[in-house]
Amino acid sequence: MERRPNIADVARLAGVSTATVSRTLSTPERVGAPTRARVLEAVAASGYRANAAARDLRQRRxxxxxxxxxxxxxxxxxxxxxxxxxxxxxxxxxxxxxxxxxxxxxxxxxxxxxxxxxxxxxxxxxxxxxxxxxxxxxxxxxxxxxxxxxxxxxxDNVAGARLAVDHLLDLGHLRIACLGGPEGNVLSAARAEGWRAALSARGVSPRPQDLIAGDFTMARGVAAAWDWAAQTDRATAVFCTSDESALGFISECDRLGISVPRDVSVVGFDDIEFSDRFIPPLTTVHQPxxxxxxxxxxxxxxxxxxxxxxxxxxxxxxxxxxxxxxxxxxx
Amino acid sequence: MERRPNIADVARLAGVSTATVSRTLSTPERVGAPTRARVLEAVAASGYRANAAARDLRQRRxxxxxxxxxxxxxxxxxxxxxxxxxxxxxxxxxxxxxxxxxxxxxxxxxxxxxxxxxxxxxxxxxxxxxxxxxxxxxxxxxxxxxxxxxxxxxxDNVAGARLAVDHLLDLGHLRIACLGGPEGNVLSAARAEGWRAALSARGVSPRPQDLIAGDFTMARGVAAAWDWAAQTDRATAVFCTSDESALGFISECDRLGISVPRDVSVVGFDDIEFSDRFIPPLTTVHQPxxxxxxxxxxxxxxxxxxxxxxxxxxxxxxxxxxxxxxxxxxx
DNA sequence: TTGGCGTATGTAATCGATTACACAAGCTGG
DNA sequence: CCAGCTTGTGTAATCGATTACATACGCCAA
Known part of the structure; x- marks a missing residue:
């Protein structure tokens, strides 16, 4: 593993100064055509590549x-x-x-x-x-x-969540749960807020049990299915604040013998690639x-x-x- | 946006040389305790952070x-x-x-x-x-x-593919298609080879129509479902050389009214996170x-x-x- | 007392490129 | 014919850190 050639090596090889080599590579039009050709040839022959650290240092970027x-x-x-x-x-x-x-x-x-x-x-x-x-x-x-x-x-996460929940309300759902995101995350907060706002706009007041703790992950969606399924008088629809958790939720419902959407409707948030191809394809809020x-x-x-x-x-x-x-x- | 402090600024502030500042930060034990304290204080006061480009250049790494x-x-x-x-x-x-x-x-x-x-x-x-x-x-x-x-x-991609195809053979499948990967890719080649090898080891000779062109993507898996479904005397099982394409394939089968695994068995390759949570959960070759x-x-x-x-x-x-x-x- | 050693610190070279400035040659126009 | 401009190239400063080497000091043993 021999030493990497530096600009001085190239300059020597081409019989010019390092300044000329540098100019040939960055502003070729400022170098005479014959010189330019010699330099480029030397660059090719030596396999020279500029050292980024040196350039970054000098140019301060x-x-x-x-x-x-x-x-x-x-x-x-x-x-x-x-x-x-x-x-x-x-x-x-x-x-x-x-x-x-x-x-x-x-x-x-x-x-x-x-x-x-x-x-x-x-x-x-x-x-x-x-x-x-x-x-x-x-x-x-x-x-x-x-x-x-x-x-x-x-x-607009609040508006997106409202779209999702309004859709469920329009379908006739009244008990709509929300599977939240990570504690302290702004998206979690905004989406949960949209859920609450959509409900109260229609005079529905969310029950405490309907806000299920989550963290956007599929694993948590799976666990949430158990939490939800164990409830008496459970919600007929679930707004999941991420697609991953929605898919986890649906998958676990399936294993519990609960069918989506027949037994429970599920909406996601994000519209990730898999959502369109899940079975059933997931209704969700698309983000651009x-x-x-x-x-x-x-x-x-x-x-x-x-x-x-x-x-x-x-x-x-x-x-x-x-x-x-x-x-x-x-x- | 004022200038970032450099090591000379810190040295001046602490009343020492730049060498001492550098040593304080990289080999503190080689600097006297009182000096070290003064330097660290100056570093904190100035918010100094070493410039990586300069260090990379000097240390050649x-x-x-x-x-x-x-x-x-x-x-x-x-x-x-x-x-x-x-x-x-x-x-x-x-x-x-x-x-x-x-x-x-x-x-x-x-x-x-x-x-x-x-x-x-x-x-x-x-x-x-x-x-x-x-x-x-x-x-x-x-x-x-x-x-x-x-x-x-x-x-071992060849062995993995053989595991998959042997499994299908063990279940009693005789016509087993292979949804390939991108042209020229070593993984595509190895997995297709494993498919071929498993078949011939049992005296089954793959039919030309059973090798379906693919590229590992979900979209291609979707398209492949049409290709396969259009065939007469089609394979009863499909070995997909990637999970993504397998999921696309299954999803499109579902839309075509073909049920997996009742009407066709599908195996994937990779064992991505979603595979375990798909409906149906995907049989696949796990890579560590x-x-x-x-x-x-x-x-x-x-x-x-x-x-x-x-x-x-x-x-x-x-x-x-x-x-x-x-x-x-x-x- | 002095030579020798270890510790703490400073001085200055170094990494490899870019670029301000200097300079030489050639050209133009008055 | 020369001032002034353009073009092409070289010289050397520069970016900001690290580190080889030099130096100064204190301490201990002979």
Whole structure:
């Protein structure tokens, strides 16, 4: 494993100065044609690749943005990631994807160590003090932080939840349970609030037993099926605040001999890829994930390329209900 | 947005040299206690964070490894990623996750730009010349490259496929179709080979129509259901070379009024999270994904920390069949 | 008292690129 | 014919940390 060639090696090989090599690669039009040819030949011959650390150091930027999400396993993030890659690619930026659930020390450095130019933050539950310590522009996506004043792109979670619950009410359901999300999460709160609001708008008051604790995961959806099934006078419909938990719930109902939608209607939230192909296909609230990713990435990238501060605005995109086969009228 | 403090600012604040600041942070035991206290105070007061680009440049390493996968949307990768993060974290390394399907130029630089110390490559279809151009250690995971001599960690795909097909044969199926994977992919080839081998071992010769073109995706699984359903004298069981395509296949069968497993048995490959919770739960070949991630990451990390070259070995872990409810005897 | 050693700290070279500035050659126009 | 401009290239400063080497001090044993 021999040493990587550096710019001086290339310069020597081409018989020019390092400055000329650098210019040939970054601003070719400022170099004479014969020289340029010699340099490019030397580059090819040596297999030279610029050292990013040296360039980042000198230019004080990294040509990279970081996407920071909790739990990359979540299928929900996939199309957002794809959209971000797309935008970054056309701007000549690299996307680094990192898990926001790793050890705190490493995270704190992330926004201040010169390795990234900007952050797309998909986790609303990080320590606000740490986030404030980051010295690069940040755009929040999907989630947001109630206190910190950061630009964000999200969907109208309250309205989405209302759409879902209104749909169930329209079908004639009166006892509608809500399978919640993680404690302290802004999405959990907003969706539960939408559920409550939709009910009270129709004069239905939610019973305490109808709010089932959850955490967005499939495993919790499975467990919730037992909780719900064990209740006397149980709800005839369940609004699950995530698709994953909805699918877990339905699957476990099936094993308990309870049929969806015949015995209980289920609505989800997110519209992940699998929902359309589940049996039964899941009625759910669709979030424009790709659009959110595009918008957030564009805001960040244009702030970076124009060296302009981000305006602290909360973009709220509409969500819509996708009615499939997991819901029907009671009885 | 004021300038980030650098090590000289901290040194000035603490009344010491930059060398002492650096030593305080990396080898505290080599600095006197009173000085150390003053420096740490100055660090805290200024909010100083070391610039990673400068450190990487000087130390000629990045304290980071890169995980390079095609299509991060694929749920298959999640637990591998988690396992890798775990190993890297305990070694004090950062994990960068990148998409191997981005523009070629950027990819070529990845392995030679000093931003990463090693690569876990989950894509076997990259240009071998480019991969050879990378000057950091590489470990392939799941997939492998037939020609390049790179260390790899994978499961026995041929044996796994045989397990699946043997299971169907044991149930009494004689006409067993195979829904293939992407053209040119090593996994596709191995799994199809296992299918063929299992059949011929029992004296069954696969009919041409029984090999259905696929690409591992759910969408293709859906389309394949039509292809298969349109056949006369169709197979009574289908071995799908990926879970995603199996779920798509089953879902579309359901819509076509064909019931799984009553009318057709289906086996998948991968054992992704959803498979256990699908209706019906999917019989599939389980791959030890977490174990593969752990093993590959450990190999890479120990090569890095011991500055030892990787030994070019192909670790092949066993796969096993998980029998669930998507398979049964014909008629 | 002095030579030798260990500890604590400072000085300055170094990593590899980019780029401000200097300079030389060639060209243009008055 | 020369001032002034353009074009092409080289010289050297620079980014911010780490670290080899130098130095200064205190302590102990001979």
């Amino acid at each position: 990294a040509r990279a943005i970081t996407l920071l999400a909790p739990n990359l396993a979540n299928t929900f993030f996939s199309s957002i990631i794809a959209a971000v890659q797309e935008v970054a690619d056309t701007a000549g930026l690299t996307v680094q994807i990192s898990d926001s659930q790793v050890e705190g020390m490493r995270l704190a450095g992330l926004g201040a160590d010169g390795r990234t130019d900007g952050i797309l933050l998909l986790d609303g539950q990080l320590d606000p003090a740490m986030v404030k310590g980051w010295s690069v522009p940040i755009v929040m996506v999907c989630e947001w932080m109630p206190d910190a004043t950061l630009p964000s792109v999200s969907t 994930r790709r659009q959110m990713g595009l918008l957030a990435a564009k805001q960040l990238v244009s702030a970076l390329t124009e060296a302009r501060p981000l305006d602290v605005a909360a973009e709220v995109l509409p969500s819509r209900l996708v009615v499939r086969a997991s819901t029907t009228s009671p009885l | 990045a304290r980071a490894i890169t995980l390079l996968a095609p299509n991060l949307a694929n749920t298959f990768f999640s637990s591998i990623i988690a396992a890798v993060q775990e190993v890297a974290d305990t070694a004090g390394l950062t994990v960068q996750i990148s998409d191997s399907q981005v523009e070629g130029m950027r990819l070529a630089g990845l392995g030679a730009d000093g931003r990463t110390d090693g690569i876990l490559l989950l894509d076997g279809q990259l240009d071998p010349a480019m991969v050879k151009g990378w000057s950091v250690p590489i470990v392939m995971v799941c997939e492998w490259m037939p020609d390049a001599t790179l260390p790899s960690v994978s499961t 994904r977490r174990q593969m991630g752990l093993l590959a990451a450990k190999q890479l990390v120990s090569a890095l920390t011991e500055a030892r070259p990787l030994d070019v070995a192909a670790e092949v872990l066993p796969s096993r069949l998980v029998v669930r409810a998507s398979t049964t005897s014909p008629l």
